[in-house]
Amino acid sequence: ETGVTQSPTHLIKTRGQQVTLRCSSQSGHNTVSWYQQALGQGPQFIFQYYREEENGRGNFPPRFSGLQFPNYSSELNVNALELDDSALYLCASSLQGAPYNEQFFGPGTRLTVL
Amino acid sequence: AQSVTQLGSHVSVSEGALVLLRCNYSSSVPPYLFWYVQYPNQGLQLLLKYTSAATLVKGINGFEAEFKKSETSFHLTKPSAHMSDAAEYFCAVSDISGYSTLTFGKGTMLLVSP
Numbered sequence: 001e002t003g004v005t006q007s008p009t010h011l012i013k014t015r016g017q018q019v020t021l022r023c024s025s026q027s028g029h030n031t032v033s034w035y036q037q038a039l040g041q042g043p044q045f046i047f048q049y050y051r052e053e054e055n056g057r058g059n060f061p062p063r064f065s066g067l068q069f070p071n072y073s074s075e076l077n078v079n080a081l082e083l084d085d086s087a088l089y090l091c092a093s094s095l096q097g098a099p100y101n102e103q104f105f106g107p108g109t110r111l112t113v114l
Numbered sequence: 115a116q117s118v119t120q121l122g123s124h125v126s127v128s129e130g131a132l133v134l135l136r137c138n139y140s141s142s143v144p145p146y147l148f149w150y151v152q153y154p155n156q157g158l159q160l161l162l163k164y165t166s167a168a169t170l171v172k173g174i175n176g177f178e179a180e181f182k183k184s185e186t187s188f189h190l191t192k193p194s195a196h197m198s199d200a201a202e203y204f205c206a207v208s209d210i211s212g213y214s215t216l217t218f219g220k221g222t223m224l225l226v227s228p
Contacts, residue, residue, distance in 0.1 A: 004157075033215060042118075042204050042218030043158070056215060090157055092216075100146050100165045101208040103216060105158040 002027050004093050004106035012112045013081050021076045021109045023091030031055070031096045032074040033103060034066060037088040049074055050096050078111075086113045116141045116207045120219035128227050133177075133192040135222045137205030140186065147188045148206045148216065149179055158204065164188060175199070200226045 005024045013019050025032050031050045035043035045058035049068035063079040072093070078085055088110050092103035121136040139145060147164040162173025169181045179190045188205060202223050206216040 035216075035218075040123075040220075042206075042220045043216070045215045045217070048215060058215075092158075100163055101216075102160070102163065104160075105150075107157040110155075 004091060004104055006089075006091050006106040006109050008109060009107070010110045010112075012114065014114050015081055015083060017081050018077065018079045019081060019111060021078075021089050021091075021111070023074045023076070023093075023106060025072045025074070025091075025093030026104050029093035029095050029104070030072050031094045032068055032072065033092045033094070034074070034076045035090040035092065036060070037090060037108070038084075039087070043090055046076070081113045083113050086111060116145065116217045118205050118207050118217055118219035120203075120205055120222050122222055123220065124223045124225060126225040126227065127195045129197055130194050133190070133195045133199065133224065135190040135203050135205075135224065137179075137188045137190065137219060138186055139188060139205070139207045141207055146208045147179075147181060148208070149173065149177070149188075149190050150204045150206060150218075152202045152204065152221075154201075161190070161203075195224075195226050197226050197228065200224055 007022045033048040034046040037043040046060050047057040048055045052068045065077045067075045088108045090108045091106045094103045117140045119138045149161040150158040162171045164181045172178045177192045202221045204221045205219045208216050
């Protein structure tokens with residue numbers, strides 16, 4: 001069974017640029033959630049994708065957008081990067097309707113915005 | 115709306131001592147509760163989860179947590195700390211309705227001294 005993978009591991013961008021982060025879900029899972037973890041904070045929910053559509057969104061502006069593909073992998077896109085976007089971005093996969101809403105996390109992508 | 119409060123951003127114990135990490139939650143519906151551990155530069159690993167089957171939950175690496183509805187608490191304990199337990203610990207809540215997103219606390223860094 002393959003776990004959740006994310007790419008790239010680290011990324012450095014400058015303010016105003018755009019970035020795309022990628023996530024491959026665990027085998028058998030059909031739902032992907034994205035979280036932002038700022039330094040010294042707990043992860044915060046950005047949005048969730050199920051059946052290639054956004055299935056819920058946290059308190060993040062529209063410049064945070066995403067995609068889910070037929071193979072259930074997902075992308076997180078951030079436009080017009082700001083310094084405060086520097087964080088660890090975590091992807092979690094799950095199976096919609098599975099018991100306990102259990103999510104399985106990837107290792108994360110560390111984004112630094114200069 | 116759900117929320118999680120973790121008391122103490124840092125907890126220091128000696129090797130072999132009792133570990134107690136505190137978590138209080140707020141939820142308008144019966145919750146699912148989780149403890150995750152995060153080692154430096156890594157993603158989140160599930161330690162244990164409360165799913166209403168039993169109030170005392172045993173997890174991996176000797177950790178356990180007790181759900182107390184009257185106190186809205188889900189504190190994490192381990193009888194004897196090991197150096198390898200040094201990491202950041204996050205308490206999270208998910209409700210049993212709607213989509214499966216997690217609301218995290220701010221985390222508690224566990225420091226273990228020899």
